[in-house]
Amino acid sequence: MEQYYYNRMNKIEQAVYHALYQGFLNIDEEIQIPRLEGEALYNVFFKLRLDHPEIFWATGYKYKYYNDSPNLIFVPEYLFEKAKIKENQKPENKTPRNTSGKNKAGKAEQMDFRYDYFNLDDKNIFRDHEPLLYPAPACNEGGRYYYKEKKLSFTKIEDVYKRSLQAAKKGRVLTFHWRGGYLTKEVLKDLLGEIEKAGREKNKQPQISLNWAQAVLRVEYRELPEGMIRETKVVMEDANEGEREIIGNREKHRKCVESRAKE
Structure with missing residues (x-):
């Protein structure tokens, strides 16, 4: 991936x-620049x-220096503990997900990877956003984006079932984009049915987040005791505000969808 801003810096800025x-990759406490x-x-x-x-977990900084030194000691501020950041840098943990953690003050935090929003094409990413602080390159390849490149953009309901079954079997999180027409309440009902069907075959219950x-949609399967059936929970996520509403069962979810469709 092109480092757009790096390529437009002078030599000193590039060195810094x-x-x-x-x-940052090493999660250093101090960096000489x-x-x-x-x-x-x-x-x-x-x-x-x-x-x-x-x-994103590098949130701020301080710096110190000696008057006669050509360098600075850059002291970064990290949102999470070093061990938590290292855990999420592992390849097997790169799947978009929400991860609980604690910041340095000991307060519980959510590592919220909103790749459901970030990895779409430009037309969807920048909907209703604030003006950019710095110039950004125009993207002329709207047909290329994360989910499509990773074969996680589905147009057939049977593909959703197949990938959901794999996720349930291997215990992996599945995050996918639906582009098989408008995501109407009828289509969503069918998708949820296939996701639940895949879970039943592996005796697992899906936990679903919907943007x-x-x-x-983001699907994570949980183990269930033999013969137990639980209601599927769906978390509604708003891409612009980050608000969530947990809906306890399919019927509540259907009513929510219908009310939104009438607005």
Whole structure:
């Protein structure tokens, strides 16, 4: 992936960018960088995070220096404990998911990977968003985006069943995009039916998150005692506000869908 902002920096800014990036990947407590202060340093830090949104847990910084030194000691602020960040850097944990954690103050936090929103094409990503702080390249390839490239954008209901069955069997989270026409209440009912069917075959209960506006569903299966049946829970996620509403069963979910359709 092109590092858009990096390629538009001068040599000193690029050196700072590179040192910070490596330091963030290593989760270093202190990072030595070429001396760059004030707004210039902030711009490099901010643009680096635009190029690499996966390091969202680097939230701020302080710095210190000696008057006669050509370098700074950059002291990053991390949202989560070092062990938690390392755990989520592992390849097997790259699947989009919500992960509980604690910040350095000991307060419980949610590591909320909203890749359901981030990994769609530009037309969907930037709906109703604030103006950009920095120039961004136009994307002329609207037919290419994460879910389609990873073969997680489905047009057939039977494909949803097959991938759900794999997820239930292997204990993996399945996040997919539906592009087989509009995600109407009838289509959604069919999708949920196939997801539940796959779970029943493996004696597992699906927990489902739905980003309605973007037609993205996230499915995670939980083990059930033999013969036990539980109501499927659906979490409604709004892409712009991040609000959630837990719906306890299919009937409640159907009523919610119908009320939204009438608005």
